[in-house]
Amino acid sequence: MTKENMIKLIxxxxxxxxxxxxxxxxxxxxxxxxxxxxxxxxxGVNTLMGDLGIKSDLQLPESxxxxxxxxxxxxxxxxx
Numbered sequence: 001m002t003k004e005n006m007i008k009l010i011x012x013x014x015x016x017x018x019x020x021x022x023x024x025x026x027x028x029x030x031x032x033x034x035x036x037x038x039x040x041x042x043x044g045v046n047t048l049m050g051d052l053g054i055k056s057d058l059q060l061p062e063s064x065x066x067x068x069x070x071x072x073x074x075x076x077x078x079x080x
Contacts, residue, residue, distance in 0.1 A: 007054055008057075010052075011054065011056060014056060015057060015060040016062050017041055017042035018056075018063070019069075020038050022066045022069040
């Protein structure tokens with residue numbers, strides 16, 4: 001596996017985990033035990049990415065969906 005493929009795989013996994021985090025947060029709440037577990041797994045991958053100088057790929061479908069969820073929640077809590 002090439003370095004480029006490894007980076008893409010790590011970015012894909014981070015995006016999948018962040019989407020799972022946003023979904024569990026929405027379904028079960030921030031303080032739910034499962035949500036905390038998912039957050040811990042995502043955080044580990046995200047920290048590793050930072051240590052390796054790898055940036056999130058915000059063009060991945062999972063990143064886009066998670067971003068839309070974040071924006072929707074923001075708009076719900078901060079109406080115009």
